Amino acid sequence: MLNPELCAASALIHDAADPLSGFAAEFHHPRDAAGRRLVYLCGHSLGLQAKSAAEYVEQELADWRHMAVLGHHAARRPWIAYHELAAAPLAALAGAIESEVIAMNSLTVNLHLMLISFFRPDAPRNCVLIEKSAFSSDRYAIVSQLEFHGLNAAQHLIEVEPRAGARHLRTADLIDRIGREAPRLALVLLPGVQYLTGQSLELGPVIDAARRAGATVGLDLAHSIGNTLLNLHDWHADFAVWCSYKYLNAGPGAVGGCFVHERHARRFDLPRLAGWWGHDKSTRFEMGPEFRPMAGAEGWQISNPPVLSTAPLLASLDIFRRAGLNQLREKSISLTAYFHRLITGLLPGLVDIITPEAAAERGCQLSLRLALPAFEAKRCHDRLTAAGIIGDWREPDILRLAPAPLYNSYGDVYRAVEALARAVRS
Numbered sequence: 001m002l003n004p005e006l007c008a009a010s011a012l013i014h015d016a017a018d019p020l021s022g023f024a025a026e027f028h029h030p031r032d033a034a035g036r037r038l039v040y041l042c043g044h045s046l047g048l049q050a051k052s053a054a055e056y057v058e059q060e061l062a063d064w065r066h067m068a069v070l071g072h073h074a075a076r077r078p079w080i081a082y083h084e085l086a087a088a089p090l091a092a093l094a095g096a097i098e099s100e101v102i103a104m105n106s107l108t109v110n111l112h113l114m115l116i117s118f119f120r121p122d123a124p125r126n127c128v129l130i131e132k133s134a135f136s137s138d139r140y141a142i143v144s145q146l147e148f149h150g151l152n153a154a155q156h157l158i159e160v161e162p163r164a165g166a167r168h169l170r171t172a173d174l175i176d177r178i179g180r181e182a183p184r185l186a187l188v189l190l191p192g193v194q195y196l197t198g199q200s201l202e203l204g205p206v207i208d209a210a211r212r213a214g215a216t217v218g219l220d221l222a223h224s225i226g227n228t229l230l231n232l233h234d235w236h237a238d239f240a241v242w243c244s245y246k247y248l249n250a251g252p253g254a255v256g257g258c259f260v261h262e263r264h265a266r267r268f269d270l271p272r273l274a275g276w277w278g279h280d281k282s283t284r285f286e287m288g289p290e291f292r293p294m295a296g297a298e299g300w301q302i303s304n305p306p307v308l309s310t311a312p313l314l315a316s317l318d319i320f321r322r323a324g325l326n327q328l329r330e331k332s333i334s335l336t337a338y339f340h341r342l343i344t345g346l347l348p349g350l351v352d353i354i355t356p357e358a359a360a361e362r363g364c365q366l367s368l369r370l371a372l373p374a375f376e377a378k379r380c381h382d383r384l385t386a387a388g389i390i391g392d393w394r395e396p397d398i399l400r401l402a403p404a405p406l407y408n409s410y411g412d413v414y415r416a417v418e419a420l421a422r423a424v425r426s
């Protein structure tokens, strides 16, 4: 059992030594009715608002107010190419080259667009492999695409799950299963960080296995982008999709993102759902009848960019650029390890951490199961919220808490564990 006073003191020491501690002040932290700052550990669901977001949005409102349609070319950040401003910083976070990434639509929409191009079932190769506890929207999207091709989930959806009694997928098991299913495998779709358990999959070797099996491979990076280090170009994934309102702090429903590997940049033979914004930009406004897609990820765009929902993304990406993803990840590893130590040290036997312990196998989130009857556990989450600690509850029994290295401190983590200890024991 750790000593609480010593833990509080160590939080202060860690925060004083943290070179990134200044970034917390660049965000608005929510407060309770009495004006006290809440401890926000819910960046895995909706990231905090950067203080600069308002300026970015106001700039576009002002340009719209003052110049209306002329803003397409004359705005401070011309709207016609607004999404291009996100490409370099997104590429840095994704481990991609600029032409491989595009800010557009939202995650599930992008997943559908990618499936139209990269899920080309052709018997006997007409199955999709996903994980059994895949995010609901991913499964809905996949099943609807199977049905769109005249296939069905019962025969064409392969769902992998951890071994009996285990919580996490093992890389070797995944690779083995992919190898065994190879002849009928058209597509493998996997998450980076699993939303429920917080497990970060070992993507490189799994992608290699899927490619060896002759399948295309797509990734859902909703919980990975801005959280873990990604290397999409070198991993050779076919495509990846993400949303920007979680660790990228771009605000509710913000514009999402998409990666298409460079080797597909000029695959104009692939079917794709077309729109004018994917058309060659040098001749787009000739409004000709023939669709000529741009090379690279931009060629999968359909509509002109949603400027107001992209503005807060640019604000946040600028903060990521200044902080540096490697430094953020380094802090994140240390912060989450500290979180893990405090929970096991201050709440021995009372909390089961279901997220893997190795840094390489997790991002910043810890998923907890409380050693209480289900009803009590949920009440415990309510007490935690009332005490000013914001995490979230996933039915039936998982409490997710994620210290984001950009705006959370070791002191936040200490306050959260102290409140959790009180909530569990009361």
Ligand SMILES: *Cc1c(COP(=O)(O)O)cnc(C)c1O
Pocket (backbone or CB within 6 Å): 106, 107, 108, 109, 135, 137, 138, 191, 195, 220, 222, 223, 243, 256
């Ligand atoms: C948050 C999340 C989504 C969100 O999908 P939208 O289309 O942006 O609403 C999808 N997949 C996963 C794994 C998520 O965590």
